[in-house]
Amino acid sequence: MVIVIQCKDSVGLVAAISGVLAKAGYNIISMREHVDVEENKFFARIVVDSISNQQDIERALEQVLPPLSIVKVNPLPEKKIVVLVTKEYHCLSDILTRNHFKTLGANIECVIGNHIDLQNITDRFNVPFHLVEHENKSRVDFEAELIQVIRPYNPDYLILAKFMRILSPEFISAFMLKIINIHHSFLPAFVGANPYRQAFKRGVKIIGATAHFVTNDLDEGPIITQKIIPVNHSFTLTDLVRAGRENETAALAKAMQLVFEDRVFVYNNKTVVFE
Amino acid sequence: MVIVIQCKDSVGLVAAISGVLAKAGYNIISMREHVDVEENKFFARIVVDSISNQQDIERALEQVLPPLSIVKVNPLPEKKIVVLVTKEYHCLSDILTRNHFKTLGANIECVIGNHIDLQNITDRFNVPFHLVEHENKSRVDFEAELIQVIRPYNPDYLILAKFMRILSPEFISAFMLKIINIHHSFLPAFVGANPYRQAFKRGVKIIGATAHFVTNDLDEGPIITQKIIPVNHSFTLTDLVRAGRENETAALAKAMQLVFEDRVFVYNNKTVVFE
């Protein structure tokens, strides 16, 4: 069972926390702790052997922690996700496969596409697919429709698996720190559109992919994980895109695993990740 | 200031340890903890803001820990090392350079060579060089001579920086878990002599290097770190060796940093490394 804590730092915090757990008879299997000394912030992820009285422990921990602390005991044991896609299949089919074999660490509630292209693969795994087209609609209307589809599922996370629409600050605010995006570049290099074309033109020797939470600034949210692959002059633009897809799939899969296992904490537009 | 603890696991251990530190008014900057559940072993590396009364804390910690625990407060703040070499310069010159610029995290007491080849580079950095030839000597005599040179320096670690002699179990016992070796392969592949020739013949696509503690079994001691580089069919044996050298230098440097910063714990012929 996992306990995550994020709060102001102070002397004796670990003692207080572990004291509560020891008193309740729990054995700490693994404990990861980080203090941002400059920012005076404390982060911990604790794995204990098992917890029967979840709410009691949560209350007991809150009593020894500073005000405004975030404490979660066994947070979201069964994450629910909604996946948003456009036309590219590589991330979605990887997610569907993992979901199918119960190795995703979350449950796909539905897939939403702004194009019909990926309905077929989604159907094959008996996952609901919703077509929400953006054409001939204002962004306000498009996003209102998205939200209408999403809300009943009450997802813990939205996964943008190559969803090629820019979301408004209003939409993002409605799901703050719940939207995970895969960006097809080694952020902050090649921000914006056509990063592979930019990379090709620049003659880079490594290309990257960045999985990050989406916040109001496009491509500027907290980075969860990054992956790279070496490339060279013999790569055409098509080759770069193809190689990049492998990288994007792997980076998004890794980011989801980290988030779904409650290993990721966010503050100041950065992350603490207990890998 | 660093505190390292290695002991039997039990409920309340983290609470007890952090209680001692909190009571003494220390703030935990970073805490890495690992429990081997199967083996019932506990490992921790704690960084606190500063410690004035080092011995008091050590004693206070011992009182709350199980018998036979290993506790070190501010362990070996100034490591002393002796470097053993043969003819290959790449690891030695890297170590000498870091030592010279005070970024090694340890102090080279002396270099011992069984050949004269590396005296010149050692002299350039004003580090004592001792020639201990192995030719026309029994291994017993050779090692006795080595020990005679080493002992007065009382080193914390012996670094085998491409030292091409096999050491006897007796010698190794005299410096148990104090000898760090760089092995020119991705152990356990290509154990023994001529790993690059073996790798060349086998047509591998990646070559590795392994830094490990030396124990009685040749090439079988606890692994500290491993590094790899991709290779291909165009590499001649000479190219493989050349590429391997970069890798060996980097792996040994990394291993020394980890050990000198007290991030490495050994048990059951394995390591816990808090990177």
Added chain:
Amino acid sequence: MVIVIQCKDSVGLVAAISGVLAKAGYNIISMREHVDVEENKFFARIVVDSISNQQDIERALEQVLPPLSIVKVNPLPEKKIVVLVTKEYHCLSDILTRNHFKTLGANIECVIGNHIDLQNITDRFNVPFHLVEHENKSRVDFEAELIQVIRPYNPDYLILAKFMRILSPEFISAFMLKIINIHHSFLPAFVGANPYRQAFKRGVKIIGATAHFVTNDLDEGPIITQKIIPVNHSFTLTDLVRAGRENETAALAKAMQLVFEDRVFVYNNKTVVFE
């Protein structure tokens, strides 16, 4: 269009080959060439802009090359494969997905399982699945049955996508250099069964996967590609296996791409790979 050549080396070979192509008016887009000087062997992969008279060029090339040369113009433009599996899904579902979206570079003729477990996922992609159980059968009978299923498809390659049965030299001979296996270790480390358990026990810091052609010696065939991922003490055996799966999937996918694009040449139990 691709031309591959493998033959004895001799002076003027490149001139002769490119002379034939120039005379026929073809432009060389890319040419990779390798000579094993010790073995006196020549390998080339040439991409030309297009070829109309395929057989003429093949014959013209044969006339300027030494006897016993292998020349293939536009070799196997549409590779056909049969995939053999047992119970683990990760490699198969990756292959099925790529096949479905026409990015595999080959066509899956059918999947053969010695267990029924992976029929469901195969069915979802409308690919034929054949169950060939090995239980209560001699190896001879089991393999005879396999061959009976395979033969009508006349596949260019057999892909062992976590097929957990050892194949006889007779079976392997029947498909010499046509069987690609994914081995769950960094060969030649951890040959044989349970490599992750061995790796766990040994406390390695990197695990690998090796895609190779299968020849008579188990785990000893020519290596096509290898991939690694870093691991550490916090990985349980289960974590190692899980991490290893990502690696296996990626290594097998890469190996298939290289082979299907005719970038891999085999000789002396090694490969030349023009990546």
Added chain:
Amino acid sequence: MVIVIQCKDSVGLVAAISGVLAKAGYNIISMREHVDVEENKFFARIVVDSISNQQDIERALEQVLPPLSIVKVNPLPEKKIVVLVTKEYHCLSDILTRNHFKTLGANIECVIGNHIDLQNITDRFNVPFHLVEHENKSRVDFEAELIQVIRPYNPDYLILAKFMRILSPEFISAFMLKIINIHHSFLPAFVGANPYRQAFKRGVKIIGATAHFVTNDLDEGPIITQKIIPVNHSFTLTDLVRAGRENETAALAKAMQLVFEDRVFVYNNKTVVFE
């Protein structure tokens, strides 16, 4: 012996080139060739067994190549370099060591520092050190002085080994495509000053280093090689800088090897690198 060719592409180019070599009785050991189809440019690096009549071959090749071709037979067999530094030692000491052991592939003619800090390490290797201070000087004067020191050595390449002054377009033009710089970031991310601080603030999970030719646009010249290392939230800014140094040293060393072995071709602000 190496032959490098860079020219306009045309049908029959490889045939013409290899015909010249075959006629002269040379055996091609290895041939790397690349065509940029869009730009209609041809690049080749050919290794032949040996060449006695270097100038004859060069002239014979020029006769079969398009006008304005670049042909070099055995280009610069003994490269001469001048190394420019400021205060950071890591790249310089690596270069000095390789130079000392004759594994650099070039000869250091001298080291120029705009600070005195690295004179000591340079002296230890008996390499001339020139102090050219920039303080209280206009850039024009500073660079005139640099050129006065550099010119008599007539170097093939200038290596900016953490040289922290921005060079004028005039200076750069005087050594066009002869200046190699190591940039402490994964270009084009974090262009400009303080990339580690930027990376720290942005919370990246990977940091990079880029070795490139210097052209008029700061940090925008053709990329030769890039290297990365994974980092995480536990890295302080100091840790990032320290990790970055290992990366910078390795990337610059690799770039020098590639350039000194005539494996790098430049066009359109990109490189072709035959690794």
